[in-house]
Amino acid sequence: MTPFTVPVEGLATDIRLPDGAGPFPAVLIRTPYDRRRHRAELRGWARRGFAALVQDVRGRHASPGEWHPYENEAADGAATARWIRRQPWSDGRLVATGASYAAHCSLVLALDAPTEARPDAVIAVVPALGPAETAREPSGVERLLARAGWWAAHGDRPDSDENALEKALAADPGLLTHLPLTGLPERLGRNLPSWPGLWRHRERGQLLSRAEHAGTPLLAVGGHHDHFTEDTVALWRRWGGPSARLLLGPWGHGLVAEPGPEAEPAHRVSLGELYVRWARRALAGDLAPGHRGAVGLGGSPLWVPADNEGEPRTQDIRLLHGSSFTADPERPVSSADLAVPTEGPPDRCLLVTPPLPRPLDVVGPAEVRLRATAHTPSADWAVRLVALTPEGVAQRLAVGVVRREEPPGREAEFTVRLGRLARRLPAGTRLRLEIAGHHFPAHARNPHTDDDPVTATRMVTSRREVDAGSVALRLPVLTSRPTPTGPAEEILR
Incomplete structure (x- = not known):
């Protein structure tokens, strides 16, 4: 199991082999986040009989070249996969795995590389x-x-x-308020030529359309509090390979190392051990066909099957205040602060449900339907759903933001999707719904001028009216006692 480092197709690669003569199946991680962080992970795979490799992507850390995010990963991954399969210690079978950007590297290798270079299984974590x-x-x-x-x-x-950003915000708390947003690199004191180009990417779903033609098993892993929850679930649903498994827990982007406030001890899954067991079954062809998975129900110890979703139910909700409010980009509603101002002109429409008479299990996509008016040509509608516990604690449940462009003063009817929920809400919980014009700094401020928020240099206020009687909060409610399962039970069948 002695590790060694070699240039594989010119890219810095750490390799750890199991004890014994081999040959072995291999597992490959390609990362921009420094391959040296994965040494413990390599040891774990090697102890369980896998040749384990981790590689710095082109232009990062010890790998030469220029770093162009999302551009070279399919070609570089394919060259590395071919190299692995030529080695005497390789039995030809390959698992591509990774988290976040490294998951992207694994997915494009499986979907875009030539057939002979594609892996035999993919583990995509918070992709x-x-x-x-x-x-x-x-x-x-x-x-x-x-x-x-x-x-x-x-x-x-x-x-x-x-x-870097945390330090820059400490020096200038208003860093992200300066216009235009394309000028951020100058304010950071950094050369970031790819920053403006990032915002020119608008077409979503290209990888998902290719996923429908996948030919390998998939394990997709995510968290309810992750930025990419919806993408993780969409990847699982649309995967066309022989089997697809989903594991979704009450976690953030760091998964079990970043549990949400509603995580229970039963949600402390040994992910590494589960990945190894799934990889063995995937390579052996022992996984049942189809889409299966397990979802952790926050606020309870339960895991439920991934296809167990609630029925859309409209909740009773009443207006507290702010049916008319002003969305002011100079004083936007904060994405970080759940406190609601009680003085001054309203900056959001605020509604609340009565206390829940009994526990409520919500599993699946939530949404809000409403009729509303903006007196500017462009308007964002940010909707935040907050649980107010019987003890008086505010907990964020979901957020959705849509952009509407209509003639000023024209009422529009539309839906704001809040993403997926998997939560048990105890009796006595009230649900607070906030409808605002901004959710900053998580999301860029709409300048309300019909200019691009990334390049805008001027912002104006936007008067808003919400037809409170039209607001319909629809939650996916389980109408019967949820069927319990376990992550291993669903992932490994």
Whole structure:
């Protein structure tokens, strides 16, 4: 199991082989986040009989070349896969795995590489499907804070500074308020030529359309509190390979290392062990065909089958205040603060449900339907759903943002999708719904002028009216006691 480092097709690659003569199946991780971080992971795979490899992608850390996110991964991955299969210690079978951007590397290898270079199985963890998916919501609204943080830390440089944005915000708390947003690199004191180009990517779904023609088994893993939850589920649903498995828990982007406030001890899954067991079965062809999976129900110890979704039910909800409000880009509703101002002119429409008379299990997509008016040619409608526990604690449940462009003053009827929920809400919980014009800095501010929010240099206020009687909060409610299962039970069948 002695590790060694070699240039594979010119790219720095760490390799750890199991004890014994071999040959072995291989597992490949291609990452921009420094291959040295994966040494413990390599040891784990090797102890379980896999030749384990981790590679710095082109232009990052010890690999030469220029770093162009999302551009070279299929070709470089294919060259590496061919090299692996030529080695005397390889039995020809290959698992591609990775998290976040590294999951993208695995997916494009499986979907875009020539047939002889494609892996035999893919583990895609919190997958970053592509630049358009990471930079924008499905509605097109820009994910500012997450992308600014990633580009400040990793963009256009061979190494990383994980705290680059945090340090810049400490020096200038208003860093992300300065216009235009394309000027962010100058304010960071960094050369980031790829930053403006990121926002020109608008077409989502290209990788998902190719996923329908996949030919390998897939294990997709995500968290309810991750940026890419919807993409993880969509990847699983649309995967065309012989089998697809989904594992979704009450976690953030770091999965079990980043549990949500509603995570239970039963959600502390040994992910590494599960990945190995799934990989063995996938390579042996022992997985049942079709789509299966397990979803952790936050606020309870239960796991439920991934296809167990609730029926859409409209919840009773009443207006507290703010049927008319002003969306002011200079004083946007904060994405980080769940407190609601009680003084001054309203900056959002606020509604609340009565206390739940009994526990409510919600599993599946949630949405809000409403009629509303904006007095500007462009308007974002940010809807945040918050649980107010019987103890008085506010907990974020879901957020959705859509962009509408209509003649000023014309009422429109539309739906805001809030993403997926998997949560048990205890009796006595009230649900608070906030309808606002901004959700900043998580999302870029709409300038309300019909200009692109990324290049705009001027912003104006936007008067809004919400027809409170039209607001319909629809939650996916399980109408019977959920069927319990376990992650291993669903993932390994």
